[in-house]
Amino acid sequence: MILRPYQGRAVKNCLDALKKHGNTLLVSATGSGKTVMLSAVAGERLTGGGRVLVLQHRDELTGQNSRTFRQVCPDFPVSYYCADQKSWRGQATFGMVQTLCRDTALDSMPRLDLLVIDEAHHVAADSYQRIIDRARALNPDLAVFGVTATPERSDRRGLAGTFDNVADAITITELVRAGHLVPPVGRVIDIGTQDQLRRVKRSAADYDMAEVEAIQNTTIHNRQIVDYWLEHSSDRPSVAFCSTVKHAEDMRDAFRVAGVAAEAVHGELGTKERRAILAAYDRGEIPMLCNPMILTEGWDAQICSAILLLRTSSQKSTMIQMAGRGLRKLDPRRYPGRVKRDCLILDFGISLLTHGDLNVDAVLGKAKDPAEKGEARKKSCPECKAELPVQVRECPLCGYEFKVELTEGGFYNELEELRLIEIDLLNNSPFRWISLFDSDRVLVATGFDSWAAVTSVDGENWFAIGGQGREAQLLTIANRVGAVASADDFMRANETSRSAKKAAGWMGHPASQKQEQTLGRFGYAGGHYSKIEAAAHLTFNFNRQTIERVMGVAA
Structure with a gap:
């Protein structure tokens, strides 16, 4: 497996931070492949014969x-230490916190070199601290590595007790720009509650949701929301984030009155019933799903392409957490006949006005950043003194908010503040992507074990197709960047760094005599092709019928 460029950068930064500090936190948005990075970091530490424990909850x-x-x-x-298996035999042990925090488990723990904590925002809990304390007692030089998409806690300082630096922060905007998530498109709809919401009291962790519900959850406002959704996004599978259980149920009922097959999921439902509703939503049988924040962690539905924010959030991370549920790209094999180009973020409150526009075109910059080459730019938190990536606006360890300028419309000027990297997928790919025709409508990359093509008939819908031999599969239908990202991922999963480097080296070698003869049989007259250009043209022509069949089925 070949890591994506940002994954390779993050792994390097995490290893450097562990060497320097003995601990570090990686903040990595949903869809970034955080488990791949977690594994790569652990693997590097295991190379010298060490022992790693990976904690899950x-x-x-x-x-x-x-x-x-x-x-x-x-x-x-690999070994496992959980309810039904209790073994430390592997170099890498994957364990459940609830099992490992018990005295008998702690007594059996061997000396560890690296402790990896998945969903590290839970690390302040007593159960985690018991495990960390025992591991450090056995090895004072223990390295602790945390990974999370959502580092925020109500007390915030809990994380600072375990980590004193953040090695890297991979944001939703970076993933969208790289084509790994669909673009979020934000819209603010004023239903007459914005002034009242701005006066809501803020508790330790968020706004007072009972007060938010009293403002938002009225028959008139709910009807306004339903009417807007029916007019602008009824063709999109949607998820509404509400303030309370009652608010979610009332919204469900309002949609049902309008003839929409809506459902509500919350913690008061039984596990079996909740799973049945979520499964029906994933099959496309439920167009509207209402919830009071229960779906913000551990749940993603590729089918979702509209998010309704019916509650306000005091932290931008909470808003991004809600929006992130709808940003996954569609797997066409799982959802045949569906196309997802973006995700609408419909804010019926003040979250977008408070925290910034989620429309990616308005927030992404084009400046190059040395961090893209693995050089991590850092800044120091004025409050807890932690070392942080330069792009974070809120310290994940203590909650300190870096001040930013707002535009006249109340949005963050992220073009200037974040200076996000413009990612050129084709240049950053370890494979040579060859444009076959003047129209630039067909791109092909070849390796030793696989090939991939990105093509479009109309310039709007781009098909990513991956193949091994004469067998091919549709990877996605998206915009050009999204299709290239999926095709590049397919090649990375099926080739090695060594094979990619060898194939790319063929760019400097002329086509072989056999390649030229075969090209002639396909009607190519003359021309000077490199060995890899010839391989791309031949791959496309040998598989042209298969590619057209896959595109025809998808269309």
Whole structure:
């Protein structure tokens, strides 16, 4: 497996931070492949014969993380310490916090070299601290590595007790620019409650949701929301984030009155019922899902392409957490016939006005950043003195907010503040992407074990197709950047760094005599092709019928 450019950068920064500080935190947005990076960091530390424990707080994460680790680091033995297995035999052990925090488990713990904490925003809990204290007692030089998409806690300082620096922060905007998430398009809809919402009291962690509900959850306002959704986004599977359970249920009922098959999910439902509703939503049977924040962690639905913000949030991270549920790209094999180019973020409150416009075109800059080459630019938090990536506006460890200038419309000027990297996928790819025709409508990359094509008929819908031999599969239908990202991911998953480097080196070699003869049979007259250009043209022509069949099925 070949890491994406930002993943390679983050892994390097994390390893450097662990060497310098003995601990570090990686903040990595949903969809970034944080388990791949977690595994790559752990694998580097295992190379010298060390021992690693990876902590999870949910059963399903133990299986998911270990499977990814085996793909990234196939040479290291793995063991499990959880409810039904209790073994330290592997160099890498994947364990459940709830099991490991018990005295018998702590007594059996061997000396560890690296402790990895997934979903590290939970690290301040007593159960985690018991495990960390025991591991450090056995090895005072223990390195602690945390990974999370959402580092915020109500007390904030809990994280600073374990970590004193953040190695890297991979944002939603960076992932959108790289084509790994669909673009969010933000719209603010005033239903007459904005002035009242600005006066809501703020508690330790967020606004008073009971007060928000009293303002937002009225028959008139709910009807306004339903009417707007029916007019502008009824063709999009949607998720509404509400202030309370009652608010979610009342919104569900308002949609049902309008003839929409809406459902509400919350903590008061039984697990079986909640799972059944979510499964029906994922099958496309439920167009509107209302919830009071229960779906902000551990749940993503590729099918979702509209998010309704019916509650306000005092922290931008909370707003991004809600918006992030709808930014996953569609897998066409899982959702045949569906196309998802973006995700609408419909704010019926003041979150977007408070924290900034989510429309990616308005917030992404084009400045080059030395961090893209692995050189991490840093700044220091004035309050807790932690070392942080320059792009963060809020310290993940103590909650300090860096001041930024607002535009006249009340939006963050992220063009100037973040100076986000313009990512050129084709230049950053380890593979040579060859444009076959003058129209630039067909791009092909070839390797030793796989090939990929990105093509479009109309210039709007771009198909990413991956193949091994004569077998091909549709990877995605998206904009050009999204299609290239999916195709490049396919090549990275099926080739090695060594094979990619060797194939790319063919750019400087002329086509072989056999390649030229075969090109002639396809009607190519003359021309000077490099060996890799010839390979791309031949791959496309040998697989042209397959590519057209895949595109025809998808259309």
